[in-house]
Amino acid sequence: LQEKGLDKQEIQNILIEDARTGLSVEALKRAISNNLFYVQGKFPEIATRNDYYMAVSYAVRDRILKRWVASVKQYLDGKHRVVSYLSAEYLLGPHLANNLINLGIYKETGQAVKELGKELEWLIDKEIEPGLGNGGLGRLAACYMDSLATLEVPAIGYGIRYQFGIFEQDIRDGWQVEDTDNWLRRGNPWEIERRELNYEVKFGGHVQHYTDNNGKFCSNWIPDLVVKGVAYDTPILGYDVNTTNTLRLWKSEAPKSFDFQLFNAGGYNDAVRQKIVCENISKVLYPNDEQEEGKILRLQQQYFFVSCSLQDMLGIHLRQGDKIQDFYKKFVVQLNDTHPAIGVAELMRLLLDKYQLEWEEAWDITTKTFAYTNHTLLPEALEKWDLELFGRVLPRHLELIYEINRRFMDKVTVKFYGDHHKIASLSLIGEGPKKYIKMANLASLGSFAINGVAALHTELLKKTVLKDWYELSPEKFSNKTNGVTPRRWMVLSNPELTALISDKIGEGWIKNLDELRGLEKFAQDQDFQKAWMDVKHQQKVSLSKKILQRLRLRVDADSLFDVHVKRMHEYKRQVLNALHVITLYNRIKHNPDIDMVPRTVIFAGKAAPGYKMAKQIIKLITSIGEIVNNDPDVRDRLKVVFYPNYNVTNAQKIYPAADLSEQISTAGKEASGTGNMKLSLNGALTIGTLDGANVEIRECVGEENFFLFGLNADEVEEVRVNGYDPYSYYNDNPDLKLALDQINDGYFSHLNTDTFKTLVRSLMFDDQYLVLADYQSYIDAQDKVAETFRDKSKWAEMSILNVARMGKFSSDRSIKDYCDEIWKVKPVPVKLKN
Numbered sequence: 012l013q014e015k016g017l018d019k020q021e022i023q024n025i026l027i028e029d030a031r032t033g034l035s036v037e038a039l040k041r042a043i044s045n046n047l048f049y050v051q052g053k054f055p056e057i058a059t060r061n062d063y064y065m066a067v068s069y070a071v072r073d074r075i076l077k078r079w080v081a082s083v084k085q086y087l088d089g090k091h092r093v094v095s096y097l098s099a100e101y102l103l104g105p106h107l108a109n110n111l112i113n114l115g116i117y118k119e120t121g122q123a124v125k126e127l128g129k130e131l132e133w134l135i136d137k138e139i140e141p142g143l144g145n146g147g148l149g150r151l152a153a154c155y156m157d158s159l160a161t162l163e164v165p166a167i168g169y170g171i172r173y174q175f176g177i178f179e180q181d182i183r184d185g186w187q188v189e190d191t192d193n194w195l196r197r198g199n200p201w202e203i204e205r206r207e208l209n210y211e212v213k214f215g216g217h218v219q220h221y222t223d224n225n226g227k228f229c230s231n232w233i234p235d236l237v238v239k240g241v242a243y244d245t246p247i248l249g250y251d252v253n254t255t256n257t258l259r260l261w262k263s264e265a266p267k268s269f270d271f272q273l274f275n276a277g278g279y280n281d282a283v284r285q286k287i288v289c290e291n292i293s294k295v296l297y298p299n300d301e302q303e304e305g306k307i308l309r310l311q312q313q314y315f316f317v318s319c320s321l322q323d324m325l326g327i328h329l330r331q332g333d334k335i336q337d338f339y340k341k342f343v344v345q346l347n348d349t350h351p352a353i354g355v356a357e358l359m360r361l362l363l364d365k366y367q368l369e370w371e372e373a374w375d376i377t378t379k380t381f382a383y384t385n386h387t388l389l390p391e392a393l394e395k396w397d398l399e400l401f402g403r404v405l406p407r408h409l410e411l412i413y414e415i416n417r418r419f420m421d422k423v424t425v426k427f428y429g430d431h432h433k434i435a436s437l438s439l440i441g442e443g444p445k446k447y448i449k450m451a452n453l454a455s456l457g458s459f460a461i462n463g464v465a466a467l468h469t470e471l472l473k474k475t476v477l478k479d480w481y482e483l484s485p486e487k488f489s490n491k492t493n494g495v496t497p498r499r500w501m502v503l504s505n506p507e508l509t510a511l512i513s514d515k516i517g518e519g520w521i522k523n524l525d526e527l528r529g530l531e532k533f534a535q536d537q538d539f540q541k542a543w544m545d546v547k548h549q550q551k552v553s554l555s556k557k558i559l560q561r562l563r564l565r566v567d568a569d570s571l572f573d574v575h576v577k578r579m580h581e582y583k584r585q586v587l588n589a590l591h592v593i594t595l596y597n598r599i600k601h602n603p604d605i606d607m608v609p610r611t612v613i614f615a616g617k618a619a620p621g622y623k624m625a626k627q628i629i630k631l632i633t634s635i636g637e638i639v640n641n642d643p644d645v646r647d648r649l650k651v652v653f654y655p656n657y658n659v660t661n662a663q664k665i666y667p668a669a670d671l672s673e674q675i676s677t678a679g680k681e682a683s684g685t686g687n688m689k690l691s692l693n694g695a696l697t698i699g700t701l702d703g704a705n706v707e708i709r710e711c712v713g714e715e716n717f718f719l720f721g722l723n724a725d726e727v728e729e730v731r732v733n734g735y736d737p738y739s740y741y742n743d744n745p746d747l748k749l750a751l752d753q754i755n756d757g758y759f760s761h762l763n764t765d766t767f768k769t770l771v772r773s774l775m776f777d778d779q780y781l782v783l784a785d786y787q788s789y790i791d792a793q794d795k796v797a798e799t800f801r802d803k804s805k806w807a808e809m810s811i812l813n814v815a816r817m818g819k820f821s822s823d824r825s826i827k828d829y830c831d832e833i834w835k836v837k838p839v840p841v842k843l844k845n
C-alpha cells in the first residue's frame with residue numbers, strides 16, 4: 012500500500028476496514044482475534060469454545076452487515092417492490108456454516124481458525140440451532156428466504172422470536188420425553204435487536220362507536236391489554252450475491268417498564284402480572300404439527316406478529332412518501348398457511364380506523380395485497396376459532412369479519428340463490444352448537460391468489476377443502492410445488508458429493524439446479540459409479556459413528572440404510588415401516604440362515620407432546636429395536652435405530668447417508684413433503700406412494716428409478732366409500748397377522764399387552780390411514796428394493812440418475828414461479844461500493 016503511494020493514515024483506514032470486511036485468511040484471522048478481544052473481552056488462553064464460536068460469528072456477521080446495509084439502501088432508494096412473507100414458523104437450522112458458504116469464505120475461515128489453533132468444524136458442531144418451527148412448513152419458509160436472497164429479490168420475512176423453540180426430544184425407556192429448547196442460552200450472534208423499532212398491539216376490551224364532526228362513522232377500540240413488539244433482525248444472505256434480506260422476528264414485552272407513579276401498593280402486583288402476560292406471548296412455539304390448537308395464547312401469538320408486521324410495512328411505505336392507496340404496489344404479502352390470516356382483518360382495521368379510508372377502498376387494497384398458500388388437507392389442521400373466544404381477544408376484528416362476511420354473503424346469495432349448502436360453506440362463520448370463524452375462508456376471500464404446494468395437492472384442494480372457492484374464483488388458483496435449497500441441503504450437508512459433482516459438471520448447478528442433468532451421461536460410467544458409491548459409503552460410516560456415540564449401537568455401514576425421518580404422524584405411516592421390519596425379523600427367525608440384504612432401518616422424528624398415538628408409535632419402534640438389535644439370530648442382517656431429537660442439525664447428517672428414502676404416507680394426505688426432495692437430491696432412492704410431491708419426483712426421475720407401491724388417492728377414496736374392513740386384511744395375510752399378533756401379545760414389550768393395545772386396536776378395527784390395505788404392496792416393493800440393492804452398479808446408476816433429474820425441486824425454481832406468477836416482483840441486484 013505504501014508502494015501505491017498511500018499515506019500512513021490512509022493505510023490505517025484500509026486496515027481497519029479490512030478487519031471488518033476483508034475476506035482473506037489474514038483479514039479473517041485479525042477479525043476473529045479482534046472480536047475475541049474487543050467484543051468478548053477474552054484472550055486465547057482463557058477463551059472457551061463458545062467464545063471462539065462467537066468471535067468467528069461476529070467476524071462473519073460484520074461481512075454480512077456490509078451487504079445488508081447496501082441491500083436495504085438500494086431497496087429504499089429505488090422504491091422497489093418487496094415480498095413480505097408472513098410465517099408463524101421459521102426452521103432455519105444453524106447459521107454459521109450456511110453463511111460461510113453463501114459468502115464464499117468457508118475455506119478461508121477454516122484456514123484462519125486453524126492458524127489461531129482451533130478447528131472450524133469444532134465450532135460449527137457446537138452451534139445451537141434456532142428451532143422456531145415444527146417441520147416442513149417452517150423449513151420451507153427457511154428455504155424460501157434463502158432462495159429469495161439468492162435470486163436477488165427484495166424480501167422481508169416476518170415471524171415470532173420464540174424464546175423457546177421446538178422442544179428437545181430425548182428417549183427414555185423407549186418413550187419420548189420433552190425438554191425445553193432454551194436456544195438463546197449462550198446468546199445469538201446472528202440477530203440484531205432493534206429496540207427503537209417497536210409497535211403496540213392491543214388485545215381484548217371493547218369497541219366504542221361514534222360519529223365524528225364530519226358525520227363519519229368511527230370506531231374506537233379500547234383494549235384491556237397493550238403489548239409491545241420489539242423487532243429482532245437476522246440478515247439472510249444469498250449465495251454468491253450481495254443481496255442480504257431481513258428476517259424480522261417480534262418479541263413481546265410490556266409497553267413501559269414499571270411506571271411506579273401510576274400504581275399504588277396493590278397496583279404493583281398487577282403491573283408485574285401484566286408484564287408476565289405480555290412476555291408470555293412470544294414465549295414458546297406450539298409444538299403441534301398439523302393439529303390446530305384453539306388456545307387463546309395461540310390466537311394472541313398470531314395477531315401479535317401479524318399486527319407488528321403490517322404496522323411495520325405501512326410505516327416503511329409511508330416513510331417513502333407514497334400514498335396509502337398504493338400500499339399493495341409496494342408490498343405483496345404471502346400468508347404461510349392460515350396462521351397469519353388474521354392479517355386480512357388487521358389490514359382492514361388499520362386502513363379504516365387508523366388511516367380513515369372508506370370500506371370499498373380499504374377492501375380493494377387488502378385483496379390486492381394478500382396471497383395465501385395452503386399446506387394441508389387434513390381436517391384436524393384447519394384453523395377454526397371459537398367465535399366467542401375470538402371476540403374476547405379481538406373485538407374489533409370480530410366486527411370487521413362480520414361486516415366482510417355480510418357483504419360477501421349478499422353477493423354469494425344472489426349468485427348461488429337457493430344453494431344453502433354452498434352458501435353456508437363459503438361463509439366465514441361456521442354455525443353449530445358454537446359459532447366459529449373459518450380462517451381458510453378468511454384467507455381465501457382476502458387474497459388475490461391461492462396455491463397448493465404440489466400438483467396433486469392443488470388438484471385435491473380444488474376438489475375438496477376449497478372446492479367452493481375454486482368454483483367461485485378459479486382464476487385465483489395455481490400450484491406452486493415446494494422446493495428445497497441446494498445450498499444447505501447439498502453444499503453444506505454433503506460437501507463430498509458436492510465436490511464429486513462439481514468436479515464433473517462445474518459449480519453452476521448450485522444456483523441452477525437443472526444443470527445436474529449433466530450427470531446423466533456419467534450414470535453408467537464405472538469409475539464414476541464407484542466414486543459415487545464411495546462418497547455414500549463414507550457418509551454412512553460417519554453416520555454410523557454418530558449412532559454408536561449417541562445410542563451405543565453398532566450398525567454396518569455396508570448395509571442398506573433405510574431412512575424414515577419426519578414428524579411422527581399416523582398418516583405418515585411409520586407403523587407400516589415398523590410392520591415391514593417385523594416381517595423381515597420373522598423371516599430370519601423362521602429361517603436363521605436366510606440370505607438377505609442387510610438393512611439398517613433408521614427412524615427419527617418428534618411427536619407432538621399431546622399426541623398419544625404418535626408417542627406410542629415411537630415406543631413401538633424402540634421396542635422392536637430392542638428385540639431385533641439384541642437377538643443373536645439376527646446377526647448383522649437387521650438393525651433398527653431411532654435417532655433422537657430430529658432437527659435440522661441432525662437431518663444434515665442423516666440425509667447424505669441414506670440409501671433408501673421412505674415416503675409412504677397414505678395417498679392424498681401429504682400435501683407435498685420436502686424431506687422426499689432432500690433425500691433424493693442426496694442420492695437416496697425413494698420407496699413411496701403416489702402422494703404429494705412424490706408424484707412429481709417420480710415423473711422426473713423416471714418410474715424405473717422409483718419404488719412405487721400402494722393405493723393412489725382415488726383408490727383410497729374408493730376403498731373408504733365401499734366400506735373399508737382392515738380386519739379382513741389381517742385375517743387373510745399370515746405375515747401381517749403374525750406381526751400384529753406379536754405386537755398385541757407383548758412380544759416386543761416384555762409380554763406387557765397394555766403397551767400397544769390402543770395402537771393395535773386402532774389398526775385392526777379402524778385404520779384411518781389404510782396401513783393394512785397397503786401392507787402387502789409395501790412388502791413386495793421392499794423386496795424389490797433389496798433385490799436391486801444387490802446389484803451395486805445398477806443401484807449406483809439409479810442413484811446418479813435420481814440426482815441428475817432433481818433440478819425441478821430447487822426452492823429457486825419454486826420462488827421464481829411465485830415471483831413471476833403471483834408476486835410480480837423482479838430481482839434487484841445489489842452493488843457494493845468500495
Ligand code: B1H
Nearest residue numbers: 147148299300301386387464682683684685
Ligand atoms: C404442513 C402444516 C402445519 N402442512 C399447522 N400443515 C401447524 C399445520 O402449528 N400448527 O398449527 C403446523 C404445521 N405443516 C406441511 O407443510 C405439510 O404436511 C407437508 O406435506 C409440506 O411439505 C409442508 C410444506 O408445504
